[in-house]
Amino acid sequence: MNRRQTIKATAAAAITAMLPQSSWAQEKRAEMPDTAIKIGFCTDLTGPYQGVDGPAGAEAIRMAIEDMGGTVAGRRVELLLGDHRNDPQIAAEIARKWHADDGVDMVISGVNSDTSLAMTAVAARHGKPIFVVGAGTSVQTRERAAPSIIQYAYSTVALATVPGLGLTRQGLKRWFYVTADYPFGRELQAHGTSAVEAAGGTIVGSVRNPHGEDDFTPYLAAARDSHAEVLGLANGHAELLKAMAAMEKMNLTHQMELVGLLTFIDDIHEMGLEAAQGLYLADSWFWTRDAESRGWAERFFARQQRMPSSLQAADYSAALQYLKAIAATNSTDPDVVLAHLRSTTFDDMYVRNGRLREDGTMLHDMYLLRVKAPRQSRGEWDYYEPIATIAGEEAFPLSDGS
Structure with a gap:
């Protein structure tokens, strides 16, 4: 290409760049930027x-x-x-x-x-x-x-509402809460109380443990003395594990039904089925x-x-x-x-x-689950027995008591 041809080509390219693009090309550029x-x-x-x-x-x-x-x-x-x-x-x-x-x-x-x-x-x-x-x-x-x-x-609403409704409807109407004394724990107890009472149950007592508590003996003793049918543990992970260990030591695990209001499969795996069997919980999904x-x-x-x-x-x-x-x-x-x-x-x-x-x-649906006894499990990680399915509209009420 000689010098004159080069100048013409460059000028043509410049003119083309100045011409309006088609609306389709403009929309594609707007909708599909070249970024991740x-x-x-x-x-x-x-x-x-x-x-x-x-x-x-x-x-x-x-x-x-x-x-x-x-x-x-x-x-x-x-x-x-x-x-x-x-x-x-x-x-x-x-x-x-x-x-x-x-x-x-x-x-x-x-x-x-x-x-x-x-x-x-x-x-x-x-x-x-x-x-x-x-x-x-x-x-x-x-x-x-x-x-x-x-x-x-x-949400805290669903975690507390599902067992509150599910177990109270089964006739377990007397509830006691051991609650971690910080906003998350207090939310769990408040939403659970609304669900239990809406299903015809009664809260016979509650105590609050400091967040990070190590010794759950006095709180569990209060639950025992209340003669509740259900104990709701409104705490999670480390505190849940400590409370469950104290329950076993105090021989309380068979005196009332236990609900872990924030419990995941990792918690059960850490506790082992022997210690966790019979524990109720709510969850949004389980792998089996x-x-x-x-x-x-x-x-x-x-x-x-x-x-x-x-x-x-x-x-x-x-x-x-x-x-x-x-x-x-x-x-x-x-x-x-x-x-x-x-x-x-x-x-x-x-x-x-x-x-x-x-x-x-x-x-979406939420599930009331119960931890299997060791003899029921088909192998490692097979921990849950489904008890009830609660539809999303009921599991996530718009306001307490609704």
Whole structure:
């Protein structure tokens, strides 16, 4: 090409660049920017709650990304990880950086209600979807509800309502609560009390233990002396394990029915069936529920050498449903995606016919489970006997007593 031809070609290219593009090309550029879809997952990755969510929860999200082919609407999907270390300030800092600097499209909030409240506040200011999976406080869909906040897996309302209704309807009407004296524990007792009384039961007494208590003997003695039929343990993990050990030592495990109001499969695994047998709990999912749940759990086991908790299953589902919404709308615009999520039902190995209520609660079935005796179990991780299924509308009442 000589000099004159080069000048003509350059001029032609410049003129072409100045010409208006077709509306289709402009829309494609607006809808399909050449950047990754970014999902942020912030949870306890290294602390006391890492087992129930943590790195294995991140692996569950990766499984969802893989199941969508790694790209959605022509864009690759990227997972950002944050370890909040159970500190709300750290959680807020991570969320602010993700939204302000890293261009995160959606966040999955992991365990710990205080850290989740910090992250949902940031997400609400930016109008970006946040799927709350590991944190159960009902404040997120009541006092601090916002259009971008989705309470996906469970809440203090459901955890306390399901056993409160299920066991009281079976005729176990006299309840006593041992409650961790901080907002999460107090929420559990309040919601449980409403459910028990709505089903015709009575709260015959309650005591509050300091958060982090080691000696549960005096609290359990008060429960014994109340002659209650059901003891609700409104605490979780470390305190639950200590209370259960004290129950065994005091020979109280056969004197009343026990309910762990925040209990996961990891807690049962740590206690062992001999110690945990007969304990009631509510959960949103369990891996032996059906063939599809089993199939996914076996895939998870191959990667993690353990069966998934309900939170890890919900991490997978939340990521999958978000990516399906992008695929359906061909957009990551928060308003477009949230509108689609509110108009559809959620169906996968975790949830059946789930739907978003106007307050952001994802309504779905919850299960009243009882821990099997060792002779009933078919092997390691086979821990649960389903007792009752409570539909989402009843498991997640809009207000106490409704």
